Amino acid sequence: MPEFQTSPGMRDILPPESARWRRFVHVFADVAERAGYGQVISPLLEDLGVFQRLGAATDVVTKEMYDFVDKGGRHIALRPELTASVCRAFVQHRPATPWKVWYTGSQFRYEKPQRGRYRQFDQVGIEVLGATDPYLDVEVIALGWEFYRALGLQQVDLLLNSLGEPDDRARYVAALDAHFRANLDALSPESQVTLDKNPLRVLDSKRGQDAPIVAAAPRIADFYSDEAGAHFEAVQAGLTALGIPFTIDAKLVRGLDYYRYTTFEYQGGTLDSAQNALGGGGRYDGLIESLGGPATPGVGFALGLDRTLLACDDEGVFAAPSTAVDVFVVDTTGGLEALRITAELREAGLSSDRAFDNRSMKSQMKAADRSGAAYAVIIGTDELDAGTVVVRPLRADYDPATGAGGQQAINRNDLLPHLQKVLS
Numbered sequence: 001m002p003e004f005q006t007s008p009g010m011r012d013i014l015p016p017e018s019a020r021w022r023r024f025v026h027v028f029a030d031v032a033e034r035a036g037y038g039q040v041i042s043p044l045l046e047d048l049g050v051f052q053r054l055g056a057a058t059d060v061v062t063k064e065m066y067d068f069v070d071k072g073g074r075h076i077a078l079r080p081e082l083t084a085s086v087c088r089a090f091v092q093h094r095p096a097t098p099w100k101v102w103y104t105g106s107q108f109r110y111e112k113p114q115r116g117r118y119r120q121f122d123q124v125g126i127e128v129l130g131a132t133d134p135y136l137d138v139e140v141i142a143l144g145w146e147f148y149r150a151l152g153l154q155q156v157d158l159l160l161n162s163l164g165e166p167d168d169r170a171r172y173v174a175a176l177d178a179h180f181r182a183n184l185d186a187l188s189p190e191s192q193v194t195l196d197k198n199p200l201r202v203l204d205s206k207r208g209q210d211a212p213i214v215a216a217a218p219r220i221a222d223f224y225s226d227e228a229g230a231h232f233e234a235v236q237a238g239l240t241a242l243g244i245p246f247t248i249d250a251k252l253v254r255g256l257d258y259y260r261y262t263t264f265e266y267q268g269g270t271l272d273s274a275q276n277a278l279g280g281g282g283r284y285d286g287l288i289e290s291l292g293g294p295a296t297p298g299v300g301f302a303l304g305l306d307r308t309l310l311a312c313d314d315e316g317v318f319a320a321p322s323t324a325v326d327v328f329v330v331d332t333t334g335g336l337e338a339l340r341i342t343a344e345l346r347e348a349g350l351s352s353d354r355a356f357d358n359r360s361m362k363s364q365m366k367a368a369d370r371s372g373a374a375y376a377v378i379i380g381t382d383e384l385d386a387g388t389v390v391v392r393p394l395r396a397d398y399d400p401a402t403g404a405g406g407q408q409a410i411n412r413n414d415l416l417p418h419l420q421k422v423l424s
Contacts, residue, residue: 045076046079053084066108103125104125126144145244204253259282270314327353330378
């Protein structure tokens with residue numbers, strides 16, 4: 001057992017899985033940037049107060065943050081989420097609105113690790129600040145949907161709801177509180193504690209004991225103002241116009257005070273129902289003001305990398321890319337010629353690798369096979385003296401029409417064009 005290992009809830013991402021992570025972000029960046037979103041890169045550390053603005057009732061603030069006092073006496077925290085960081089950046093830099101940005105990166109929460117949930121976890125996401133148009137909500141939701149399709153996922157469900165305006169929400173919370181307190185003895189002890197913090201969060205309970213009380217709870221739709229109702233209808237009409245299926249879920253709420261109007265969640269159809277949320281988001285108002293900025297509406301989402309990749313594995317899509325190189329250079333003359341050839345091939349856009357430490361021909365050929373290379377380029381003393389190399393196929397059958405396959409001696413100066421031909 002090694003003396004040092006990763007801390008609980010942390011892990012190393014090794015190749016080839018690390019390449020899949022990088023490709024995941026590349027696909028998301030392509031989807032977002034085609035829609036006019038630019039990347040914002042936030043620091044891992046923020047003043048603790050940035051995240052305290054999320055609300056004292058949320059577990060992120062009360063129990064899950066990694067926070068400490070730094071050497072300058074500042075109370076700071078590893079970011080537990082990125083929306084607050086993006087909003088802080090907006091207040092600090094005051095870009096023109098609507099400000100459309102995407103992000104990626106690690107976040108940190110001290111919670112119990114489980115499948116698809118770690119204490120250091122990565123997300124990709126979008127935030128748009130400065131516009132209230134319901135069709136912007138549709139654009140944001142559609143970009144998440146498009147991203148899942150770009151990964152090849154088919155079993156993704158979109159849940160949709162609206163929290164209405166702040167006054168609608170306040171009346172709804174009061175009605176929820178009255179309903180749950182009228183059935184207090186029937187609620188689980190955990191939900192009784194949650195009720196004192198935020199009645200909305202009781203709707204999230206997955207406990208069987210709570211199910212009948214939650215099912216009988218009032219519905220937010222009964223409390224919408226005319227404006228909130230019209231906004232929600234427009235969002236539904238926009239999604240329908242784009243052919244994006246959705247299910248209205250009256251229990252889908254956001255417990256933070258600044259959320260209003262649209263709320264949504266993407267669920268993986270192959271994942272366990274208790275941990276099937278791939279990501280979600282909604283429209284919010286008030287967070288910018290709480291950070292010292294002007295009244296500015298926002299809408300966005302965050303998508304979890306780990307659970308999304310679990311869903312990809314379940315559906316057999318978006319596999320880790322191959323790490324095989326095009327060419328492996330075997331050099332038994334000391335290694336200098338392998339150095340020259342690999343540099344030449346890489347500069348021309350071909351991937352290549354080689355062995356080191358002057359290993360034997362047999363050992364180097366084993367390494368060539370393990371590399372997954374299509375061809376080995378072999379240089380021995382005879383080839384070096386004659387100004388030639390031997391090109392040996394490692395995967396392909398011989399094709400007399402193209403010269404692919406079959407071991408051949410090639411003039412050293414003709415190596416690059418030969419490899420470009422057979423690899424094409």
